[in-house]
Amino acid sequence: MKLGAIEAGGTKFVCGIGNEHGEITDRISFPTTTPEETMGQVIQYFKEKDVEAIGIGSFGPVDLNKSSSTYGYITTTPKPYWNQYPVLGELQKHVNVPIGFDTDVNAAALGEVEWGAARGLSSCVYVTIGTGIGAGAIVEGKLLHGLLHPEMGHALIKRHPEDPFEGKCPYHHDCLEGMAAGPAIEMRWGKKGHELEQNDKVWEIEAYYLAQAVTNFIYILSPEKIILGGGVMKQKQLFPLIRNNVAQMLNGYVQKRELAEAIDDYIVPPGLGDNAGLSGALVLAKRELQQ
Numbered sequence: 656m657k658l659g660a661i662e663a664g665g666t667k668f669v670c671g672i673g674n675e676h677g678e679i680t681d682r683i684s685f686p687t688t689t690p691e692e693t694m695g696q697v698i699q700y701f702k703e704k705d706v707e708a709i710g711i712g713s714f715g716p717v718d719l720n721k722s723s724s725t726y727g728y729i730t731t732t733p734k735p736y737w738n739q740y741p742v743l744g745e746l747q748k749h750v751n752v753p754i755g756f757d758t759d760v761n762a763a764a765l766g767e768v769e770w771g772a773a774r775g776l777s778s779c780v781y782v783t784i785g786t787g788i789g790a791g792a793i794v795e796g797k798l799l800h801g802l803l804h805p806e807m808g809h810a811l812i813k814r815h816p817e818d819p820f821e822g823k824c825p826y827h828h829d830c831l832e833g834m835a836a837g838p839a840i841e842m843r844w845g846k847k848g849h850e851l852e853q854n855d856k857v858w859e860i861e862a863y864y865l866a867q868a869v870t871n872f873i874y875i876l877s878p879e880k881i882i883l884g885g886g887v888m889k890q891k892q893l894f895p896l897i898r899n900n901v902a903q904m905l906n907g908y909v910q911k912r913e914l915a916e917a918i919d920d921y922i923v924p925p926g927l928g929d930n931a932g933l934s935g936a937l938v939l940a941k942r943e944l945q946q
């Protein structure tokens with residue numbers, strides 16, 4: 656099968672071509688500017704490619720309800736120009752093939768279950784910690800949508816006792832995203848994350864917040880794997896810090912090997928690396944053909 660994939664992000668749109676085995680043979684990215692410009696480039700790219708189906712994993716919030724009049728829209732985003740934008744409909748107008756649509760993080764979770772770190776499992780949570788924080792979930796083999804779609808990035812967390820930072824989320828100030836996304840790190844410390852590698856306090860506080868969220872996700876969804884990706888997780892020292900914090904926070908309450916001696920294999924980076932989102936979009940495309 657020749658399938659198209661789009662990872663529609665707030666910074667860039669990554670487009671690619673691949674097949675039903677997750678092999679990606681072409682990829683290109685376009686900066687996210689105005690819908691006219693960015694979608695113009697996306698449409699141009701796919702017009703010449705002759706794909707059988709396309710999958711879109713999009714930044715959100717998005718409308719995933721197929722019976723809604725705004726299905727396939729990016730809805731209440733604060734991102735200029737993209738509020739209430741019909742990303743799926745615009746592509747469909749110009750490229751007449753089946754198109755699958757879901758959140759960027761749900762797509763990444765799907766890619767990881769199909770070909771990555773959660774292969775063979777029927778549940779996982781994929782969290783991205785980048786410009787924002789988002790998470791997607793597979794539960795009992797299915798993507799979790801519910802009322803809207805999960806917004807785990809805005810989970811409420813307890814403040815670190817040594818952290819006076821007010822928080823950066825425009826809606827909640829000191830929610831998870833407001834305290835732990837890349838821009839929050841930059842604002843709190845006055846430097847970008849990659850320049851703070853040697854400062855242990857930065858990562859101690861960061862791990863404390865991420866571990867609280869992970870602990871809650873474990874309590875709420877009971878996933879068989881937790882995958883942490885995104886730019887901030889390039890700081891690999893975060894992994895052992897988060898695992899230790901999670902083990903401490905759980906305090907032996909949930910008795911599972913995965914949360915004790917095997918925790919190194921439970922909270923992990925994406926098996927597909929930076930391709931998780933694009934690969935997941937291929938699965939969305941494949942599923943659209945199989946329906």
Ligand code: ADP
Nearest residue numbers: 664666785786787837838848849885886887889
């Ligand atoms: P996006 O979320 O826009 O798709 P990323 O996942 O790359 O993109 O996240 C970008 C954020 O991650 C920025 O805030 C950036 O400062 C931070 N970041 C990127 N690389 C690193 C790194 N090596 N160490 C710490 N933070 C990083």
Ligand code: ZN
Nearest residue numbers: 809824827830
């Ligand atoms: Zn928030």
